[in-house]
Amino acid sequence: MSTTQTNKIETIKATATKINEVDFDNLSFGAVFTDHLLECDFINGEWQQPVIKPYAPLLLDPSAKVFHYGQAIFEGMKAYKDTNNDIWLFRPDENYKRFNSSAVRMAMPEVPEFVFIEGLKQLLKLDEAWVKNGNESTMYIRPFMIATGAGVVANPSEDYKFMILLSPAKAYYSGEVKVLIAEHFSRAANGGIGAAKAAGNYAGQFYPTSLANKEGFQQVIWTDDATHTKLEEAGTMNVFFRINDTLLTAPVSERILDGITRKSLIDMAEKEGINVEVRPVLVSELVEASQKGTLKEIFGAGTAAVVNPIAGYSYKEVYYELPKIENSFASLLKDKLTSLQNKLTEDTFGWTVKV
């Protein structure tokens, strides 16, 4: 791969800022974007010069492969501003590695590290006024890549576009989350693309989730598609279960995303002396623990939500409410992780990276 075009980032500044139109106290997740974005095209087998430029619509051929064959991947990341107004990223190397793993699985080109990491840092520096202080304010970062090549023959595109968007954010989920355990619908196949952050994995969840919504559940806990006996993911998050004082979560697999929040929480929980078991978790043991009163907590884990406590779950038409508890692992781990991310406590793990 030639690096001649990709070792320098061109910057075209917006002539005006939209920042004064934004109500930072009332942000709807993922709806507002900063003044600039990063764009880098892959053409004729080569990554071209990355460009930071004003946020603007894209012009694409109606036969572009992203529209017809779903070659599209993304990452979710966040940036945080500390009390010295320094901006920090959380484990960006992990997002970069996963992005390129997704690219390989979707027959797309791997993005150079300079374009992804250095491009993101320069973009954040340019739009730094949009990154706000405080534990509840973050900058949500959306790197993504789409197939731009024209033509409706079903094979991989020759051309691609990599972009990074920045969206100032508050907390992702609010209020009590009740979940439905999937008995019929599934998120991913064995030997499929469930471990990739591929666009196509998400649209398939919308209809089953909308059915759950109609029954009063905000999310679905996905089970393995072959037997529907193993608990795998919750909505677009990884999922943890606390039975007595043991924290359980499924191992990553071809069906389960290798979540960066997930693995960070496992490390943090172990450091706190919590017993963590990474192993297949059965629906039956969840129900049994509920009946015995040993099921203490369920929570989702992901970049957008960080930690999202679940109030109860339904399985085979029976609703199991979770107890209100003190010393919740979800609260403890969320506090520890967001404090570390926001540089309010020392980062003994070495996960934070200064922009």
Add this chain to the structure above:
Amino acid sequence: MSTTQTNKIETIKATATKINEVDFDNLSFGAVFTDHLLECDFINGEWQQPVIKPYAPLLLDPSAKVFHYGQAIFEGMKAYKDTNNDIWLFRPDENYKRFNSSAVRMAMPEVPEFVFIEGLKQLLKLDEAWVKNGNESTMYIRPFMIATGAGVVANPSEDYKFMILLSPAKAYYSGEVKVLIAEHFSRAANGGIGAAKAAGNYAGQFYPTSLANKEGFQQVIWTDDATHTKLEEAGTMNVFFRINDTLLTAPVSERILDGITRKSLIDMAEKEGINVEVRPVLVSELVEASQKGTLKEIFGAGTAAVVNPIAGYSYKEVYYELPKIENSFASLLKDKLTSLQNKLTEDTFGWTVKV
């Protein structure tokens, strides 16, 4: 649903035609498009006025949901010109029904019949010079719908765009096709979106297919993801097997597309007195039939390829070559179907619809 905006199609004609630049004898599949396309937007819960207009690029927000969450579906259809220069569609009602089934599964709005069917007919009439006579020439039709709503929150879009593109075509596959039977990778999950013509189902196949290509196989025969023992689809086609004089194909399911060519071939084969069994077909019975010499043919069936004979298959590192036979079912059924589609023989099934 209001029909006030959708019961009339506006037409904006191109100022010039590109038709003289096209070499109709050397068409690469899906690469050339006619002068016009049909576009109809879904905004604020309503389908807007459909418009036939010059083929041109689309302008979309970089946060449009199609790029991030893969809400995108399509159909594949063909139009044929007979010796009287009348244009015919093949079972367009089936494509329309399937398109809206895909829409429901992907949490997208159903497209009104007038927009899909009447819109297609008017588009074909306007670009009729692009539809050529002859058994080897067809007009490939690509209706599709994408989520155009902006915002990177993972929920269904509020806005959509439906379009129809026309691409003059020759045969889709050429030469001998050798296939690899999937032992690890999969196309679809139980309870997933495999029965929908969703964009995300296709990109997931590109990487496993590229690995097969490197070993000298043009396509993959997909097996069920749970056990990899049942034969399901071939590449982007349904698949038929002939053991002795019985034609076998898998039943449609949540994992298998309800192919219109597939069901037409079943009806045609039965009319020809061929014994057809629609039932799960095991990899083991295929290998056993090869070993006994009773496996006569394998062929794919789809709109693009119509019928695509397979020369041989590989399973667990062993290559099984298919015999060269006379009185091939693939040839017989392809001839019968393409003759009917091209109005060279009487359509006793009532499948052809005049534009």
